[in-house]
Amino acid sequence: MSQNGKPKVAFFDFTSCEGCQLTVVDSLQDHPDLLAAVEIVQFREAMSEKGEDYLVAFIEGSCTRESDEARLKKIREQASIVVALGSCAHLGGVNSLKYLHPLDEVRRYVYGDQADWYDTYDVRPIEAVIPVDFVIPGCPIDRQEFISAVKALLLGKKPFIPDYPLCVECKLKENTCLFTRGKVCMGPVTRAGCDAICPTYGQSCEACRGFISNPNETAMRDVLTKHGLTVEGLTSMYTMFTTYQVRETLLQRKNANE
């Protein structure tokens, strides 16, 4: 807490497009009072001042090399609350496409088998390195959700991040389902919270917010294949942002079977 009673927050970036930080800046357009509610002590993209004393750390970007780990751990030591900001930090995100050669494995994920993964320093979400208290998902994050999360933290409650499928929001938007428009969509297994913005603008959901915690994978696979998706198509749908999750799930299944 700073002297004026405002909690000190800092923003950090790792491997990312910095679009989530930009979204934070954008959120000021509708919520200039954010600056009155918190004291920002570090935000490299937008300011030169640097404070090392902060309560909440918002971290953007994935961990992509060993040297990132030390920096992450330092942040974790200082911050009481660590929030992963956006898909790269939350899931590994689009960065994890970098290692996407083993399409076979993803295929096996989708088809429920186990797989062998090679071991390498891979792109990883920050939660794979340090404990994360909260996540604000999305590529990029949703402005409104960011502001709501800040308010929740200020109030001392957990930020509300939905754990139900995107279709919930998509229906309320009264979108004609993409599946009936001859496209396919990850909505039924993807975490809602973006107000189904992609289907609303006519594009398939690519699961940038990650999967819900209890997806019906089998039913989803049946739906996708029924709508003409080939194995390659399926693979590509499942890996845009979630390569890391798919791998992890597979590894867990493999270990569980051993």
Place this chain on the structure above:
Amino acid sequence: MNKRIDVHHVTRVEGHGNIVVEIEDGRIKECRLDVVETPRFFEAMLRGRPYQEASHITSRICGICATGHATASLRASEKALSVEPSEQTQLLRKLTFHGEILDSHVLHAYMLVAPDFLGVGSVIPLATSHPEVVLRALRMKKLAGDICAVVTGRHTHPIAMCVGGFTHFPKPAELENLHQRLVAARADVDETVALFATLHWPQFERDTEYVSLTKPDEYAFIDGEIITSDGARLPAEAYRQVTNEHLVTHSSAKHTRHLRQSYMVGALARFNNNYPQLHPRAKEAAATLGLKPKVTNPYLNSAAQVVEIVHCVEDAIAIIDRLLERGITSEQPAPVKAIPGEGVGVCEVPRGLLIHHYWIGEDGNMTGADCVIPTNQNLANLEADMLALTPLIAEKPIKTMQLDLEMLVRAYDPCISCSVHVLEVEPK
């Protein structure tokens, strides 16, 4: 005299870069901008993915010029697949592109550059000392973002753009609303020009080669030929003759050079090369700001951005007029006429010339990609400027030197996360 400047992670720029300047016995030993951003292998990531995904993946190269990357990507795919977008598609793309240029320039000019001139470390203290300035910036940024949102769903990582067209169309009422707001924003634009006309730009001149796209009848942002201030003019497809990308040891980003050791892209290059095509009001603004081609002070890149803010607002108004006049139809994307194929898409994103070069296989999957990013093209020139500037300021206190150098780096508006795309994948 010994001096060492080491700015570890220049702030208020996009991405991570360090300034290292070392002066030993009055001799410049080191003078460089290290790009320490993690390589992101975007070109490798594209390989094997369906071409429809390419623009979604490449927009994630950079949150600030996401629309620019998406547009260049779509143009590359369209060229590769002989897709001819409709007039409506072209107008909508230009409109959202203006939104992004405005957003980026306002962000850069007001939030990243202005604090240096007003003697503060960021925009946050400005909120108390110059609230009207900050509110104006936020207002203009919001309008810019809303232009993108109306056309493509959102600015960062646009949604509704696809190969051949759009998957969602703005309603006339939404466009009318934007039109009104743009007209009303002229007041803010005038204030902006007035504000930047009062700034004391550092005096530093160094002529270089200025490279940009050009089109005969409009100030080129999407498509066009590549033109340079040294007189070269060539089709986009021949971009490699200009860019000559090469790796340097201290940077995870590639550098480029053309006729000289280095060249400059961005608002200043566009201004120098395409001044005649600027909107008359933008030319007036240039006069107010004291700009006349050819401008060779790199610090004035920020002033050229202000000129472009004027141009984009005016051109956006004209585009909306045109769209409303012809009506918006929910048309299907233009069809793919040939597959496989190879294509080059070029745009002038906020920071300069952006090139996406794609190879698409028979199955519709990407077999190769090459992206040339404006910041990479600028890095060599920026270092050349640093090298030329350092002796001129070597007598100043180290803090001032450091600030001058940082301001120079910021003037280029470098987008370092864009610049690191080391791995190139050519079709086998």
Place this chain on the structure above:
Amino acid sequence: MTDELQIFLPEMARIAQIEQLTALEKLFTIELPAGRSLDHRPGQFVEVSFLGIGEAPISISSSPSRSNGTFELCVRKAGDVTGALHRLMPGDRIGIRGPFGHGFPIEHFRGKDMLFAPGGLGLAPARSLINQVLDERAQFGRVIILYGARTPSELLFKDELKRWGERNDVELYLTVDRGDETWDGHIGVITTLFKDISINPRNTVAVTVGPPVMYRFVLMELLGKGIPEGNIWLSLERRMKCGVGKCGHCQINNIYTCQSGPVFSYRDIKGLEEAL
């Protein structure tokens, strides 16, 4: 919209007193504005608001016979609302709606032996009825209380338990799942207490309140002792968002727990597919 019609608008009440009962539970004494009495029945609950965070259903833990213009809520820190309540101080204000639900039909219990078998936090609502019964002691037969918690430190209302234990007209049996050095009493889950008591099943009303997992086992004991299904009473927990039979969260088959319950006789719910 007149205020009487407002079913979602809480009344701002004052916290008169807060007592820390265990590490996780606090007892709040609440005063309604203008000294108004809550007029509740044992077994009813209120919806407690922390404005800005939300609402949570909480059983009224005090008995109407001891109202004094205040009532008590025993709150376990379980999440956002309850966590926020735990950060409050005496004098702070909270929103109250209710009382909601049917309480225990105490008029049907008079003249009967009362067997209470609350588990854990279940003592909070049970206490309201127990104290009512004790305040009208002459109107009831035996009063037997079997109470279990996971550990000695999790036992609620220890002073009150002590007082009950000291009365010769109350038969109190305590147990903990896991003992410690402070504990020389019975160890075992609550059902292990049943073998020690003998009752007249025809004249006994049993009241059990506890976590969902407990009911199946306690019911087996109670039915095993021959208590008629209509004389076994329990209080069901469900997620609740309105308390007024609209939001659907507490629905068990065709009934709304908040309206038809939360107190039910076993006879009423045993036919409901999802009740237990």
Place this chain on the structure above:
Amino acid sequence: MSLTILQKSELSDFIHRLMPHYRVVGPVESNGGYAFDEIADPDALRLDYPTTILPPKKYLLPPRETLFKFDRTNGGYLEPAPQDRPTVIFGVHTCDLHAIQLLDAVFSTGFPDPHYLERRNRTLIVGIECLRPCDEHSFCKSMGTLTAEEGYDLHLIDLGDAYAVDIGTSEGHDLLGLYASTTPAKPGEMQRLNAVISEKWPKFPYRLEFDVSDLPSLLSLSAKSPLWAELGERCLACAACTNVCPTCFCFDVKDEIELDLRRGERVRIWDSCQLDEFATVAGGHNFRKSRALRQRHRFMRKGKYILEAHKHLGCVGCGRCARACLVDITPVGVFNELYRQQEAGSTL
């Protein structure tokens, strides 16, 4: 029932005259389909629409609605929710009319819900008679909702170039009297009306294989059917079915607050029994953990529980959930399958 005639050419004027006084909503083209939306231009109204994704319920029980506003600094000053403008809903199909009657019952029994009822009292409903099935998913005829005796202020029947207007309430009568120019029905128009109505019925198929009055008992007998488990395997728990349902009314209640942490409001938002957390309580216990149990709950509610609690069936046969479900879980399919299972079981 009293009848008058409104020429189609007069409809636009009628709506224009309503607009200063009411929010006028009705079906319009949207997103390649149809949706109820506010009418800015009467010509956009599509009274011959087949169906919409969301039912007109959204104007009576909005997806998000303020219950009250508060200010925490001011001793928790509470302020009741603002009111919507009075509304006229055009083009409500008979299935939706039945659904609204159910909602009326739900929100007026027990504790009457002032938010719903206020809005309902300020809403006038103009129904439209369905002359052909929306599509292959509707099963209104089986559910007995292909006609509505009440539940509307005005009801329109398309006679070709005019609507026969059936006046259901005195408010409807006044609305027509004040804002529309109508003519009394002539004998020829009465004949056309009769013809239109009698021609429509054969166009609608019965889709349940049993009489709907047997549905509650069929469900009672089916609590242990293996079908629920099978539905649980298939269901995505996406809540599309309940979100588009005209009779679903479950909601969640949340607080929203401004950045100053002082002013805020309590809102209710649609919730769904198909979602994982719907019946989860503190401590993590979920009373309907499996998708199978949740599906069973859904269909039991539609065909039995709601009827027991509110005297109306919880399903009106609109077919919206069937259209919305990606894994083809449909009431007709489920009810018929249960029926077949029962038949097979009872003849064993």
